[in-house]
Amino acid sequence: MAAPSYTPRRDAGLAAYENVLARAGLAPVAGIDEAGRGACAGPLVVAAVVLDKAAIKRIDGLADSKLLSPAVREAVYESIVRYALDWCAIVISHTEIDALGLHVCNVEGMRRACAGLTRRPAYVLTDGFPVQGLGAPALAMWKGDRVAASVAAASIVAKVTRDRMMRKLDERYPVYGFSRHKGYVTGEHLRALAEHGPSPVHRRSFRCVPDDGPAERE
Numbered sequence: 001m002a003a004p005s006y007t008p009r010r011d012a013g014l015a016a017y018e019n020v021l022a023r024a025g026l027a028p029v030a031g032i033d034e035a036g037r038g039a040c041a042g043p044l045v046v047a048a049v050v051l052d053k054a055a056i057k058r059i060d061g062l063a064d065s066k067l068l069s070p071a072v073r074e075a076v077y078e079s080i081v082r083y084a085l086d087w088c089a090i091v092i093s094h095t096e097i098d099a100l101g102l103h104v105c106n107v108e109g110m111r112r113a114c115a116g117l118t119r120r121p122a123y124v125l126t127d128g129f130p131v132q133g134l135g136a137p138a139l140a141m142w143k144g145d146r147v148a149a150s151v152a153a154a155s156i157v158a159k160v161t162r163d164r165m166m167r168k169l170d171e172r173y174p175v176y177g178f179s180r181h182k183g184y185v186t187g188e189h190l191r192a193l194a195e196h197g198p199s200p201v202h203r204r205s206f207r208c209v210p211d212d213g214p215a216e217r218e
Contacts, residue, residue, distance in 0.1 A: 014063070014149040015056045017141075021123050026137070028052045028085050030121035031150025032110045035065070035158035037102065040206040041176070041183035041199065042166050043091045044102070046109030047157035050086040050119050051150045058083040064145040064152055065159040077160040080153045087153075088116035089161045098205040107131055127151050173199040 018029045034046045056062065059079045061072055068076065081087060090113045092105045100108075110126060114134045124134045127144035144151035163182055170179035176192045176199060183189075183201075185208055193202075193210060202209045 017148045026123040028121055029150050030124045031154040033127040033145055033151050033154040033158055035162040039183035040185055040209050041202045043093050045091055045158045045162040046113045047089045047154040048113035048117055049084050049150055049153040050121050055083045056149045062152055065155040077156050086117045086119035088113050089157055094201055094203045097203050125151050
């Protein structure tokens with residue numbers, strides 16, 4: 001009898017890594033990704049999603065969140081939270097980012113998202129860079145949201161969660177256009193900053209954010 005293969009098959013699509021890890025006895029798999037790292041306003045959202053083979057098959061349209069339209073992303077999000085074995089989203093405020101630094105918050109957010117899962121993963125896939133202290137073996141993946149189903153699912157949960165928050169912030173601070181650019185650095189956003197100064201939810205530690213502006217109000 002042939003030995004099982006632990007090399008991801010190219011024709012397996014996004015499920016390739018989860019399938020290989022399952023054959024190696026390392027299932028279920030959690031993927032972790034974030035949204036809002038490059039924004040200069042609003043929170044950072046980090047999500048962890050636990051998927052198995054059956055769940056992946058049930059989630060139609062699963063892909064990197066950046067490749068999906070907002071309407072499709074919302075629909076896939078609903079499928080993820082319905083069929084995933086478990087998921088957790090962590091919100092890290094702009095004030096935490098200013099106090100601790102973006103990368104520190106990103107790493108800590110990944111740990112907190114993984115710790116928030118009730119279904120413990122046997123293996124963890126993280127997008128971008130390695131993270132210690134996840135409580136399970138882990139692999140950092142370059143562009144993981146485009147090659148692993150669990151990371152793609154995490155990217156969608158993080159993105160949809162954060163986009164909904166930014167639309168709420170747009171209602172409070174309409175002059176900045178948060179509902180359109182979600183706090184990322186665009187020409188429209190920079191012009192609004194130059195005209196109005198920063199809002200209470202801008203990240204003061206970012207160079208593109210002016211020093212003058214209203215302080216955070218509860």
